[in-house]
Amino acid sequence: MEQDALAPVDGEFWLINNPDVKFRGRLMVEGGKSHLWVTGPLVSTTTTQIVSSKEEPVTTYVLRTPQPLPENATILGTLDRRGQVQYNEDVTLLECLCVNPGLSLPIPGSDHQEWLPRLIVRGTHADEVDPKFSRLQVRFAHLDEWAGPYVLSQLDGASDTDAEEIRRNLSASLADQGVVRLAREGIVTTSPAGDRNLRSAIWVEITGLKPMSFDELDRAYIAPLRTLLTLSLGKDCPPVEIQVGDDLLPVWFDIQPTPISPLTEDQLHSTMLLQCRDLGIQGIAHWLNRARLLGHLSHKVAAVVAGFGYTIENEVLDLATAAEGLHRRLHPDRQRFDKDLVEQARAAALQGCDDLEPKLQEAVKSALSHIADPSFRDRLHDLIDDCAAILPDVVGLRPKRWSSDIAEFRNRFAHELNKGHLNEKDILSCLACRESLRWLLLARLLIETGIPHEILSDRLGKHPRYTIFLRQAKNWSPRIYAEG
Structure with a gap:
């Protein structure tokens, strides 16, 4: 299915570990962004307690206590029949984040909840929170024009009896495990005028893998294939359709990923961070006056803030480089030791x-x-001190561990010390580093506008993306952000 072919679909939804609580809802996937709205609370946002006073006359009232929301929930659902689909379709929503928990008030509609799934697996109900897959097939933009002639050259003049030989000619064993194959499939397309046409589409199919998560499949196979196509064609070739499966089952399941958090501004319906009135014309002038000092470093940070980065490794390295450069410019006289020593x-x-x-x-x-010269970690801690009154929790509960992680990833990516792909734990740690550096450097740069610290702290601290980051960081990097 195309990634926006699921917008919108009604159905019934429930948490994997609470199948008795089900609500009607609507799932929408459009442009790679996924939303689920449900008509009731899949999770309770409060605990309710009936309390009576001890004095006469006795007064009874309801005491509601806020409850923490789950960070990475798995939601199962059954989608209604629609269009050409003649059955109720099972669906699994993975790594769901509740961004609108409802108000839990005795008002119709007040307990509606909004969830953001990161992965949607269509056609099945997962029986575990973190399912693994051993088969993958992907269609990429422009893959047909790139691989089509090669595949057709193998098929040209072949008979049905040659099918196995053709399959072998279009397959190759991978070094670690598994087989990669180019496969052709007929698909039906509909023109704007309503005419239906049959054309062939090329898939890259990889089977025989050890079971792994979707993120591991993405890092090991999807991203490298996208890069190869991009280098070959000179234009971006994102995946347009992804299917996963298990070697034990003869079926494929459609999977629709949303790029791994941080969440986009559209997803959070967020407002702008700073409005012009927050800065005033003096703030704009102050920023321009500091532009020569800040140089290209502010552009590096802005590129990551705007989501221009191609890989998380590039973004972390760019932000770490910007952090060091920014410190050198803002603290030019900082010395590690006394000059005489x-x-x-x-x-x-x-x-x-x-x-x-x-x-x-x-x-x-x-x-x-x-x-x-100060060490890189010393520079990071100076920047933390600069922003302590604005974002006191951006580097978590253990700043020394945070700076150690940043320094480690910086060295690994700058000197190519990392062999192979990041494992899943490193990916999550990298996300915490990327997002925390993003917010720290953003705050430090905006200080240069001369905006009062209390206004900047209020705008940053209440920003939806920042509050969501602090919640997610406890899962991404618990050794830094979680209590205990």
């Missing part, structure tokens, strides 16, 4: 280098030339 250390070290060959002496001198 640095000179004594250099003299002592160089004194022992007289017997070394010239190249080694140069290497030692080069290493000692930056001994007074």
Whole structure:
């Protein structure tokens, strides 16, 4: 199915671990963005307690206590029959985030809830919260024009008896495990005038894999294929249809992913972070006055804020680079050690280098030339201090662990120390690093507009994307953001 072919569909929905509580709802997928609205609370946002006073006359009242919302819920559903579909379709919604929990008031419609699923698996009810898949097939934009002639050359003049040989010619074994194959399928398209046409479509099919999550499939196979097509064709080739399955079952399930959080502004119906009246003309002038000092670093941060990054590795590396550069420009006189101590250390070290060959002496001198500079972690903690009154919780409960993670990922990505793909745990840690750096640097840059700190703190702290990030970070990086 095309990614926006599911907009909108009514059905019945329930949490995987609470099948007795079901509500009608509407699921919509459009442009890669997924929403679920349900007519009642799949999760209770409050606990209700009937309380009576001890004095006469006795007064009885209802006490409602807010309850924490689940961060990554799995929701099952049955979609209504529609159009050409002659059956009720099962659907599994994975990693759902409740962004509108309802008001729990005795008013019709007040308890409606809005959820954002990250993955939609159509055609099945998952029997576990984190399902694994061992088969994958994908259609990409422009894949037909790229691979079509090659596939047709293998089919040209072939008879039905050659089917197995053709299959072998279009297949190849992967180094670790599995087989990749180019497959052709006939699909029906409808023109604006209503005419139906049959054309062939090319899929990349990968089977025989060890069971893995969708994110692992994406990192190991979908993203590299997209990159290969993009490099080959000189234009972006995103996936337009994805199906997953298990080698034990002879069926494919459609999967519709929403790019991994952070959530887009449209999804959260959010307002702008700052309005012109927050800055005033003086704030605009102040920003322009600081533009030369900030240079290209503000553009790096803006690119990530606007979602221009291509991979999370690139975004984390760009933000870490921007953090170091921004610190150098804003704190040019920051020294790690006293100047006299640095000179004594250099003299002592160089004194022992007289017997070394010239190249080694140069290497030692080069290493000692930056001994007074703050470490990358020191620079990060200075930026944290700069923003402490504005975003006190952006780096979680353990700032030293946070800076350690940022430094580790920066070194891995800058020096290509990471072999292969990030594992699922690293992906989640990377997300926490990317989002926290995004907010920290955004706050630090906006300080340069001269906006009062209390206004900036209020706007950032109440921004829907920021509050959602703080919730998600507890799951992404619990060793930094979670209590205990």
